[in-house]
Amino acid sequence: MANPHPMAALWRGGLLESTHLGHAVICDANGIVDAWGDPATVIFPRSSCKMLQALPLLETGAAAAVGLTDRHLAFACASHQGAHLHVDMASRWLADLGLSEADLRCGAHEPYDRTERDRLIKSDESPCQLHNNCSGKHSGFLTVTQHLKAGPEYVEIDHPLQKAVKAAFEEVTGEASPGYGIDGCSTPNFATSVAGLGRAMAAFAAARDTGSLRERAMYRLTRAMATYPELVAGEGRACTELMRAMGGKVALKTGAEAVFVAILPEQGLGIALKITDGGTRAAEAAIAALLVRAGVLEADHPATRKRLNAVLTNWRGLKTGVFDAAPGFP
Amino acid sequence: MANPHPMAALWRGGLLESTHLGHAVICDANGIVDAWGDPATVIFPRSSCKMLQALPLLETGAAAAVGLTDRHLAFACASHQGAHLHVDMASRWLADLGLSEADLRCGAHEPYDRTERDRLIKSDESPCQLHNNCSGKHSGFLTVTQHLKAGPEYVEIDHPLQKAVKAAFEEVTGEASPGYGIDGCSTPNFATSVAGLGRAMAAFAAARDTGSLRERAMYRLTRAMATYPELVAGEGRACTELMRAMGGKVALKTGAEAVFVAILPEQGLGIALKITDGGTRAAEAAIAALLVRAGVLEADHPATRKRLNAVLTNWRGLKTGVFDAAPGFP
DSSP: OOOOEEEEEEEETTEEEEEEEEEEEEEETTEEEEEESOTTOEEOOGGGGHHHHTHHHHHTSHHHHTTOOHHHHHHHTOOOOOOHHHHHHHHHHHHHTTOOGGGOOSOOOOOSOHHHHHHHHHTTOOOOGGGSTTHHHHHHHHHHHHHTTOOSOTTSTTSHHHHHHHHHHHHHHTSOOOOEEEOTTSOEEEOEEHHHHHHHHHHHHHOOTTSOHHHHHHHHHHHHHHHOHHHHSOTTOHHHHHHHHTTTSOEEEEETTTEEEEEETTTTEEEEEEETTOOHHHHHHHHHHHHHHTTSSOTTSHHHHTTSSEEEEOTTSOEEEEEEEOTTOO | OOOOEEEEEEEETTEEEEEEEEEEEEEETTEEEEEESOTTOEEOOGGGGHHHHTHHHHHTSHHHHTTOOHHHHHHHTOOOOOOHHHHHHHHHHHHHTTOOGGGOOSOOOOOSOHHHHHHHHHTTOOOOGGGSTTHHHHHHHHHHHHHTTOOSOTTSTTSHHHHHHHHHHHHHHTSOOOOEEEOTTSOEEEOEEHHHHHHHHHHHHHOOTTSOHHHHHHHHHHHHHHHOHHHHSOTTOHHHHHHHHTTTSOEEEEETTTEEEEEETTTTEEEEEEETTOOHHHHHHHHHHHHHHTTSSOTTSHHHHTTSSEEEEOTTSOEEEEEEEOTTOO
8 A cells, every 4th residue: 555645735935835645547448557646545536526427317318318418418527616607507407307496405505606606795695506516417417317207305325316326436437335425515425446536537538439328428428528618617717727728638527625537538548636635726736747747738838837837926916936746746 | 854644634424535644843941842743844834923923013112102002913913804803903003103005015815704705795896905814914014114214115025124023033933944935915934843833832832921022022912812812813713713712821823824823821832733735624623633632622612623523514514524633643
């Protein structure tokens, strides 16, 4: 069992101020190609596994039955900003199903999008469940639930939808999940190893649109995410900006507590990483570093430089520090 | 050189999700009493050293010359919320000096206080430098600058004020500072070891109001902080809530990138800690754990339980995890 590997660091005044450790794997269809830290470490993928949680949406035939587009599929894999775009998308999707915001089980929180946040404050409106960053995933969950004619409490661990998610999750990661936790949006989140999550991403990368039902589902979800980066996160966010910087060739997804995954179809590679302390800034730097190393992201692209070899400035615009990959990583 | 020590951890669904490492010392007037990790680790104290940066305010006679109260002194050591209370305090202090917001050099940022934030948004007002969490420290800096008849650029490294800060900082930490960085508020922040910062806190703890000029300054700043916890941070914040929980017997201060210090006059102890990854939640859990161990904070006080052995819930009120000190710490 290897110790976690230094992955990112903050320098101030030429001195090291903070450091982040983590575990990471790069996998192809045959397994691990490269690893840092301990690939056997059990983690919660959190939102980084939304494309796995979306497999039943396609595999049950629910998406086809209601004519979902690739935009819906990208949104089902999103941790979005709660911008008008996202709230509108969730609202229309639910209306098309004959459902409403009250059918969601994700809870409400203030949107990350500043414009929508300020609009709510100015109009004395409370945020609703449509603003929840997971409302796209939950709209997908409700689509499957309706298709299966299952009960309304679709986040319960023994609900047919969650049983289908767990089965797909374990098959694609290639591991029996050692347990689950409850996520911020109330959904069960199944644990797996960093290696299992990396294998799953490699399976998505290798999937062909002429393959099995599962392969076709993985193929379509990957393309949907890479084609609509603004639906997967939002303006200013790492997933959106880095996917745009790679021109739709790579699908990316972050998860809470500093998980990040990437699907590289042209290379047939999947990447998964977890920063042990849960620091998102480090997960963003580490995934950017691995994507640069893989030759799919430019080191000097503004979206990269915002997160890797990033110059930090303060409220008066003075340079205060540099946030970068740890020396020697990757 | 010891490795950093596990100090805090997040559990979800009975599994370990994230962990934080750090360095900590407990010192008395003779030096280190207890240590975890490596006390020689060089850190930036960031805002945790505001009581050191405030020493020239008393020692130059500037505070006495303009009749500053203990409320002013607590506010000079603050990283505040930018609530109405704080903005008003900074505004009046500057007016009393014949100065204004434009004389500050801390920059402007959105206040952390929700009520004040929402008021600004509703009235289409931009935040100003009074809202900066460091505007109290900068009001103190301007008081010294005016008293010394020095130039207006008081955050420059060769300004007489910063020279006085550096001299006091090195004398009280007992170390030559190995360098400095620029803080978020544009002030030079002098580096020291974790041991140096702990020694400084022990010196504050041991200071008597009948001692030297420096001792009297340290005595007064400690009591000012412990007496006015709402001025040092604000509602909902760790420094304020934990100082209240200890009934004014301990002075606490957090710093960015997960530094925390405590001054325990009755015990004659000083505590300093740094979480290596910069995670504030871990610094709060670790300082709470050390204060419980020292017998000055109740383990079951609501302010403690918000940060140590804390039950985490999601947007729908479901229990999702537990954040606590790492097993075996302290």
